[in-house]
Amino acid sequence: MSLTASEIASAWEGLFQGSLAPLGPQVGGHFTAPAVTSTKASSSVATAKVTSSALAGNLLSPPASPPASPPPPPPIEGGKLPVLECGPLIFKPLIADTRAHRERRFYQVLFPDVPDFSPNAGAISPGNKPPTNRIDALSHLRPFIPRYFGSGRANGIDYICLENLAFSATRPAVVDLKVGRIACSPNASTKRKQKELEKYIWQELIGFRVTGMKSYSSSGEILDADRMYGRTLGPDSVSLAFRHFFRLEELYVELAQSGHAELLQSKPGSPLHQALARELAARWRGTPGHAVGLPPAYPIPSDVFSATGSGRGPSVLSWSSGLPFCSPPARGPIEGPVTSKRRTSETLVARLLGRLLLLRTAHWQLSNLERALRLQGAFHIYSSSVLIIYDDAFLDQELPSTRPDDLSIFPPVGLPPSAATMAGEQLPLPEQMPAWAQHCPVTVRLIDFAHALDATPAGSPDQSTLYGVGSIMSCVEQLIAEVEILLDHLMHL
Numbered sequence: 001m002s003l004t005a006s007e008i009a010s011a012w013e014g015l016f017q018g019s020l021a022p023l024g025p026q027v028g029g030h031f032t033a034p035a036v037t038s039t040k041a042s043s044s045v046a047t048a049k050v051t052s053s054a055l056a057g058n059l060l061s062p063p064a065s066p067p068a069s070p071p072p073p074p075p076i077e078g079g080k081l082p083v084l085e086c087g088p089l090i091f092k093p094l095i096a097d098t099r100a101h102r103e104r105r106f107y108q109v110l111f112p113d114v115p116d117f118s119p120n121a122g123a124i125s126p127g128n129k130p131p132t133n134r135i136d137a138l139s140h141l142r143p144f145i146p147r148y149f150g151s152g153r154a155n156g157i158d159y160i161c162l163e164n165l166a167f168s169a170t171r172p173a174v175v176d177l178k179v180g181r182i183a184c185s186p187n188a189s190t191k192r193k194q195k196e197l198e199k200y201i202w203q204e205l206i207g208f209r210v211t212g213m214k215s216y217s218s219s220g221e222i223l224d225a226d227r228m229y230g231r232t233l234g235p236d237s238v239s240l241a242f243r244h245f246f247r248l249e250e251l252y253v254e255l256a257q258s259g260h261a262e263l264l265q266s267k268p269g270s271p272l273h274q275a276l277a278r279e280l281a282a283r284w285r286g287t288p289g290h291a292v293g294l295p296p297a298y299p300i301p302s303d304v305f306s307a308t309g310s311g312r313g314p315s316v317l318s319w320s321s322g323l324p325f326c327s328p329p330a331r332g333p334i335e336g337p338v339t340s341k342r343r344t345s346e347t348l349v350a351r352l353l354g355r356l357l358l359l360r361t362a363h364w365q366l367s368n369l370e371r372a373l374r375l376q377g378a379f380h381i382y383s384s385s386v387l388i389i390y391d392d393a394f395l396d397q398e399l400p401s402t403r404p405d406d407l408s409i410f411p412p413v414g415l416p417p418s419a420a421t422m423a424g425e426q427l428p429l430p431e432q433m434p435a436w437a438q439h440c441p442v443t444v445r446l447i448d449f450a451h452a453l454d455a456t457p458a459g460s461p462d463q464s465t466l467y468g469v470g471s472i473m474s475c476v477e478q479l480i481a482e483v484e485i486l487l488d489h490l491m492h493l
């Protein structure tokens with residue numbers, strides 16, 4: 001995204017005039033934008049479009065005269081103000097305490113050349129900056145956080161201006177994952193720590209939680225899930241949220257209804273089950289950070305982990321619910337024999353490939369994020385979120401003659417990025433990817449830096465965030481394995 005200085009200035013003008021609307025696709029945070037409560041994608045998307053095109057116009061040509069009277073202040077829910085949208089930019093209100101200071105400082109350190117409009121923002125003093133060598137290492141993280149366009153004050157509220165990560169998506173599917181083994185700063189009061197523990201007992205083990213999710217169904221309905229939904233997910237079920245988010249469940253249902261139920265109803269010990277066990281075990285070799293150590297709930301063939309290397313072991317996220325396909329859906333009418341089954345398979349193959357490309361791209365970005373986090377030792381970031389956004393409209397498109405083999409451009413899933421980093425290997429850069437993969441509309445970013453503290457001890461890696469990102473990668477890897485195995489079966493029918 002490239003914006004001119006006057007476009008950015010016009011967006012600020014919109015903020016000062018109070019003419020900006022709450023961000024449409026916001027899923028986490030404490031504010032639920034009214035526009036998103038609609039159930040039909042068409043109506044909600046239309047609302048979002050009207051808003052963003054009107055505001056985009058505002059960006060390019062500021063209104064000739066200011067509004068006659070200031071608009072009413074935006075609604076407040078749960079004590080927090082909404083994030084505001086102005087086309088490709090958003091304005092996030094900051095809570096006026098150390099959190100505001102920390103978040104602004106984080107962005108100022110990462111984007112030192114961006115001017116600030118806020119009278120009280122000030123430039124950060126040299127004594128308040130991490131040492132230069134750590135800032136250099138931090139630059140790897142820049143591609144994985146939203147671009148920053150300064151901070152400023154409107155109606156007594158401080159805002160930071162950021163790139164709107166959902167702007168280019170026609171139907172943005174968004175999931176907010178609060179990442180880290182502890183969900184508050186280690187300096188928080190005992191009471192606050194206790195409150196966080198009670199909120200979600202699995203945070204330390206799983207390393208993240210779902211704090212909001214918005215996706216679409218095949219009929220275009222918007223499916224919203226809030227933070228309370230995320231709190232119901234444990235090690236057995238958290239991967240279901242990802243299957244839902246990437247719209248795999250609906251394909252599994254179709255598979256079952258079109259004569260492929262045997263693929264989904266595999267029981268422990270069946271050949272497919274064993275294949276999956278082997279596949280996942282092979283992918284997860286040797287990443288101790290990901291092995292969270294609960295015993296799997298069903299027997300894994302004993303030879304599976306005797307393969308080379310220390311076992312990364314099965315992730316607790318993936319195993320304890322048995323075969324990670326959906327529970328067998330009610331079987332619909334089974335269509336007539338081979339030809340219709342094959343025709344159905346062809347469509348399903350195409351659609352599974354679309355999902356696989358999204359998953360592979362998301363995983364590739366997560367690997368790069370993990371690597372960037374590993375390289376920096378300036379900050380320990382608590383209570384931030386990994387935001388994954390994809391454009392649901394992509395799933396309607398036909399892939400340009402893609403085959404599973406073409407996806408071998410991605411680095412092998414499950415190779416611990418830490419090992420790759422230590423060996424000095426580079427993950428491919430976006431521009432090294434084929435055009436069709438570069439344009440796969442998935443965005444993975446880290447957001448919310450209200451609790452970004454200086455690393456203690458200085459220079460040490462941010463283990464808590466790294467663990468959480470690794471755990472999210474494990475969930476995505478599980479889905480990749482599922483889809484690849486299904487594709488393999490369908491393509492050999």
Ligand SMILES: Nc1ncnc2c1ncn2[C@@H]1O[C@H](COP(=O)(O)OP(=O)(O)OP(=O)(O)O)[C@@H](O)[C@H]1O
Pocket residue numbers: 023025026027028029030080083090092146162163164165166174176212385387447448449450
């Ligand atoms: N740059 C962005 N682009 C698009 N959407 C964003 C962006 N930043 C935040 N959001 C949306 O706003 C939500 C809340 O953002 P964020 O976590 O930064 O706010 P917060 O008020 O600090 O939240 P919390 O209540 O969790 O502390 C995110 O879940 C996401 O849906």
Ligand SMILES: O=P(O)(O)O[C@@H]1[C@H](O)[C@H](O)[C@@H](OP(=O)(O)O)[C@H](OP(=O)(O)O)[C@H]1O
Pocket residue numbers: 095099199211227383450
């Ligand atoms: O990071 P901050 O700005 O200090 O604010 C907290 C943070 O946003 C958490 O995400 C939120 O918990 P949930 O997301 O789990 O609701 C918590 O809510 P709470 O105080 O209502 O528990 C906030 O106080």
